[in-house]
Amino acid sequence: SQIELRLLAHYSGDPGLVESFRDGADIHRRTAAEVFGLPENEVTADQRRQAKSVNFGLMYGMSAFRLSNELGIPQGEARGLIRRYFEQYGGVKRYFESAIQEARDHQQAKTLFGRVRLLAHINSRVFNLRQQSERLAINTPIQGSAADILKIAMIRVGQRLIQDFPTARF
Numbered sequence: 001s002q003i004e005l006r007l008l009a010h011y012s013g014d015p016g017l018v019e020s021f022r023d024g025a026d027i028h029r030r031t032a033a034e035v036f037g038l039p040e041n042e043v044t045a046d047q048r049r050q051a052k053s054v055n056f057g058l059m060y061g062m063s064a065f066r067l068s069n070e071l072g073i074p075q076g077e078a079r080g081l082i083r084r085y086f087e088q089y090g091g092v093k094r095y096f097e098s099a100i101q102e103a104r105d106h107q108q109a110k111t112l113f114g115r116v117r118l119l120a121h122i123n124s125r126v127f128n129l130r131q132q133s134e135r136l137a138i139n140t141p142i143q144g145s146a147a148d149i150l151k152i153a154m155i156r157v158g159q160r161l162i163q164d165f166p167t168a169r170f
Contacts, residue, residue, distance in 0.1 A: 002027055003146045005055055007112075011099075011141055014091025028052040034088040035081060054085050058092070059142055061135030096138050103137035111144035113152075 005027055009017035020030045025040075032051035033040040043051075050071055057067055068078035086093040103109050103122045110116050117140045121129035161168050 003149065004059060004142050007142045007145050008059060008092065008095070012089070012091040012095035014089045014095075016089055017092065028055060031055055031085070031088075035084045050081065054081055058082065058085065058096075060139055061131075099137045099141065100134050103133065109137045109140035109144075111141055111148050113145065113148045115144055115148060117144065 002021075005017070006021055008014075009021055016030075016034065017027075020027050026048075028048050028051045029040050029043050031054065032038070032043040032047040035051055035054070036043065036047055038047075050073075053062075053067060053070055057070070062070075064075050064079040064082055067073075067081065068075040071078065073081075099109065100122075103119050107120060107122055108116050108118050117136060119133040119136055122133040122137060124130045124133070158170070161170060
């Protein structure tokens with residue numbers, strides 16, 4: 001579960017994220033507790049929902065404008081959520097910055113298994129093209145690696161079914 005967030009923890013090396021997964025914590029509840037400055041048992045369902053939107057949204061390059069629309073909160077409040085998130089999870093912010101710089105240097109992003117996505121517009125002077133490539137630089141290693149892992153798992157399950165249950169139909 002939470003494969004993309006687990007990959008974010010891996011790539012960022014952020015101690016808070018890594019610890020949350022090692023502890024088996026509800027990552028969205030823990031994030032909400034840290035972002036809102038509350039004990040985990042005092043986090044409301046709405047605060048958990050907001051933290052979940054931030055956890056996933058930032059991986060996909062969600063802006064404060066879009067987060068405010070998604071959560072139905074003022075933009076300033078959305079900006080504050082994002083700011084507090086990066087204060088709590090500085091490793092994530094550093095990963096985002098390094099992924100973008102790596103993409104700028106090589107015009108590509110890679111998955112854990114070496115699959116490459118070319119990012120021809122990462123150094124573009126056209127703001128929208130550059131921003132889209134920056135989002136892809138952050139997200140490709142995470143989402144692409146998740147897809148690679150799931151595909152490998154499905155192939156291995158299929159092989160195991162053939163081996164252990166030769167008459168099974170799938």
